[in-house]
Amino acid sequence: MRDYEVTMEDLSYELEMMLEALLLSAGVKKDCLQKACDLYVENIDDVLENAKSQGAEGILEVVEFLKKNYKELFS
Structure with missing residues (x-):
C-alpha cells in the first residue's frame, strides 16, 4: 500500500x-458556476x-436552497 x-x-x-x-449536475449553467x-x-x-437532514442529504438541501432562491443560475 502506498x-x-x-x-x-x-x-x-x-x-x-x-x-x-x-x-x-444539479443544473447550474456553466457561465454561472x-x-x-x-x-x-x-x-x-x-x-x-436549519436543515432537517445531515451529511450528504444536508448538502443537497443547500443545493435546493440555491435552486429556490437563485433560479437564474440554473438551466
Missing part, C-alpha cells in the same frame, strides 16, 4: 472540483443550521 502525502492545497482543489461537479460556488459557500452554514 503512503500518500496530501496537502491542504490538494484537498481544497479536490473539494472545489467536487462542488463544481455537484452544481453542474463561479457565482453558484460562491453562493453555496456563503449560505451553507445558515442552511445547515
Whole structure:
C-alpha cells in the first residue's frame, strides 16, 4: 500500500472540483458556476443550521436552497 502525502492545497482543489461537479449536475449553467460556488459557500452554514437532514442529504438541501432562491443560475 502506498503512503500518500496530501496537502491542504490538494484537498481544497479536490473539494472545489467536487462542488463544481455537484452544481453542474444539479443544473447550474456553466457561465454561472463561479457565482453558484460562491453562493453555496456563503449560505451553507445558515442552511445547515436549519436543515432537517445531515451529511450528504444536508448538502443537497443547500443545493435546493440555491435552486429556490437563485433560479437564474440554473438551466
